[in-house]
Amino acid sequence: MNAVRPSPEQWSSDLELITMAAKAAGEKALSYFRKDPDVQWKNGGRSPVSEADYAANDILKEKLLAARPNYGWLSEETDDDEARLGCDTVFVVDPIDGTRAFIAGKDVWCVSVAVVHLGRPVAGVLFAPALGELFHATENGDARKNGEAITVKPIxxxxxRIALAEETVGLLELGYRASVSRIPHVPSLAYRIAMIADGRIDGTVVKKNSHDWDLAAADLILERAGGALFSLDGQPLSYNRPNVRHTVLCAAAKPALPALIAASQGLEGH
Known part of the structure; x- marks a missing residue:
């Protein structure tokens, strides 16, 4: 692979592109929202996908690859093509993150689009059209929500305030549990991480088997807001690998992350 890193101006240009595409895809998805869209089931009946997911995916793929035909493509709603592994730079896309919420008529869902270069996100957008919220960041800029700079909450x-499943609380280290107030389920994982970035919550624990497309854009937004998303070994994530699934993860403001990771070691294997 070519190790020459493009300039920050390239990522700013890419951010403009993915923002435009995410808005178009989000408006398309919104046209199906609360209108009983057709739903199918994939992954052996475990994961729903609606006609809105596919429509939004079509818009993203058309607009993004037309503008950057040399970039690879990884989307939840497109059959994986291993050609992406030969690309330095890849679009990583979830047309609707929070499909179950979307189908149920709940407004916490978003379009997630990231540009990943050599394994790490360099531009990212989350657009939540039902909430009127747009988050974005580049690797050299601020994290922003609706144009205003955002930061994690000081610890x-x-x-x-930690977002995690109720059954996960009992797996945290006993002493740590006393310092935690559990935030109820947030249907979109990407949006949940964005809630840490803008200071509404302090952290989250992500159960194993999340995917690149759930995480890449939100990871960058959180990083630029002063937080981090790490695996239990205390390392940042690498994207666009052959296996796009991840192990147990923790996200929080950087000062709070080591304690959350230490308290979450019991989740390994669950």
Whole structure:
């Protein structure tokens, strides 16, 4: 692979492109919202996909690859093509992150689009059209929500507001549990991570088997807001690998992350 890194201006140009495409895809998805879209089941009946997911995916693929035909493509709603592994730069896309919420008429869902270069996101957008919210970042710029810079919440002595499944609480280290207030389920994983970036919550634990497309854009937005998304070995994620699934992950403001990772070691294997 070519190790020469493009300029920051390239990622700014890519951010403009993916923002335009995400808005178009989000508006298309919104036209199906709360209108009983056709739903199918994939992955052995475990994962729903609606006609809105496919329509949004078509818009993203058409607009993005027309503008950057040399970039690879990885989307939840497109059959994987191993040609992406030979590309330095890849679009990583989830047309609707939070499909179950979308189908149920709940407004916490978003279009997630990232540009990944040599394994790490360099531009990312989350567009939540039902909420009127747009998050974005590049690797050299601020994280922003609706144009305003955002940062993670400073960590003090107060109880930490952590989003995690109810059954996961009992797997946290006992002493840590006393410092945590559990936030109820947030249907979109990408949006949940964005909630850390804008300071509404302090952290989250992500169960194993999340995918690149759930994470890449939100990962960058959180990083540029002063947080991080790490695996339990304390390392950042690498994207566009042959296996796009991930193990248990923790996300939080950087000062709070080591304690959350240490407390979450019991989740390994669950």
């Amino acid at each position: 003090g002595a107060e109880i930490l």
